[in-house]
Amino acid sequence: MRVVFRPGASVTATAGEVERLGLRRVLVVSGARGADTARAVADSLGDLCAGVHAEARMHVPAEVADRAVQVARERGADGCVAVGGGSAIGLGKAIALRTGLPLIAVPSTYSGSEATPVWGLTEHGAKRTGRDPSVLPRSVVYDPELTLSLPVPLSVTSGVNAVAHAVEALYAPDTSPLIALMAEEGVRAMTSALPEIAAEPTDPEVRSRALYGAWLCGSCLGATTMGLHHKLCHVLGGTFGLPHAETHTVVLPYALAFNAPAAPAAVRALNRALGTDDAPHALWTLAGDLGAPRSLAGLGLARPDLKAAAELVAQQAYANPRPVTAEDALTVLEAAYVGSAPRVAATSSPS
Ligand code: NAD
Numbered sequence: 629m630r631v632v633f634r635p636g637a638s639v640t641a642t643a644g645e646v647e648r649l650g651l652r653r654v655l656v657v658s659g660a661r662g663a664d665t666a667r668a669v670a671d672s673l674g675d676l677c678a679g680v681h682a683e684a685r686m687h688v689p690a691e692v693a694d695r696a697v698q699v700a701r702e703r704g705a706d707g708c709v710a711v712g713g714g715s716a717i718g719l720g721k722a723i724a725l726r727t728g729l730p731l732i733a734v735p736s737t738y739s740g741s742e743a744t745p746v747w748g749l750t751e752h753g754a755k756r757t758g759r760d761p762s763v764l765p766r767s768v769v770y771d772p773e774l775t776l777s778l779p780v781p782l783s784v785t786s787g788v789n790a791v792a793h794a795v796e797a798l799y800a801p802d803t804s805p806l807i808a809l810m811a812e813e814g815v816r817a818m819t820s821a822l823p824e825i826a827a828e829p830t831d832p833e834v835r836s837r838a839l840y841g842a843w844l845c846g847s848c849l850g851a852t853t854m855g856l857h858h859k860l861c862h863v864l865g866g867t868f869g870l871p872h873a874e875t876h877t878v879v880l881p882y883a884l885a886f887n888a889p890a891a892p893a894a895v896r897a898l899n900r901a902l903g904t905d906d907a908p909h910a911l912w913t914l915a916g917d918l919g920a921p922r923s924l925a926g927l928g929l930a931r932p933d934l935k936a937a938a939e940l941v942a943q944q945a946y947a948n949p950r951p952v953t954a955e956d957a958l959t960v961l962e963a964a965y966v967g968s969a970p971r972v973a974a975t976s977s978p979s
Contacts, residue, residue, distance in 0.1 A: 642769050652676060654707040654732070686715045689751070790846065820837070823917075941954075
């Protein structure tokens, strides 16, 4: 993967990346709210652009992917440029997965999807994910200027979403010293940037530091196997329709508090990055102080759904430093539902 990283790159460097790949007719995809930005990128591509398709939606519903594939084929596209957050990049990945067309990502949030070969599709109320090298963007164009408009609440939750990738990479079964280095630095960069973004959202330097953190954290996600935290968020988003970044922000302190007793090296790295001796509490405090939602109740989840979500999580096989029963998953979810301060416990009770 090539990475271009400089202010203005979305409109000054994307055409060069398209040409470098030998492409002549790329479809630009985005969400409806990102359509203006996508059009600016499309304009910079001139004749290399086969059109703009601004229909990305969160969690890539299968019918949205079907329609985008059809548009790519109708327009004779030979590649795809995804402009926007994880939803737009997810749609670009769906096109790449189904057609084999190369993907270029121009990210405008901190989701980190641009750095991974992970795709996701939602169908019949369930989200499926998988890994396929064909969906890994060939080029990523980071333009801090694109993120100046990212509202502070979204910046905070998207930033914590990135941090969650690094947290789980640190205790993943396939972690490594290189991943540990990147994860710790990613958490340090992102968590130091977020309060500064809240204070001065249009500061390009701090926005650059957040994108730097997003790449580090996203690369950790791409290189390792995620655990309980991602599984919980995947079920809450895919089956119960909760918003992605906000859900990650609410759940992370509790999932980490649950796993902490079984992941001492990961916790030490996180404590160093956060300048604390209680990483779950520090993450909870950071997000809450910056105005992020703190409880699943606040995100609109109904209490009776907790049990169903816990059972869905327990039914799936995934790597985690601690075994997770349905009762454990429910305990974590109940703590996240209420949103009070997380407490690390050596037993299966995280709250
Ligand atoms: P998103 O892409 O849905 O964006 C959230 C909102 O922010 C949208 O309304 C969007 O229009 C708006 N927005 C985006 N950039 C903006 C900007 N610069 N200024 C103003 N508004 C802006 O949300 P997300 O959190 O970036 O991505 C979530 C999706 O990405 C989920 O579907 C998730 O599963 C997926 N994801 C995938 C991976 C992966 O590796 N496959 C990793 C992380 C997230």
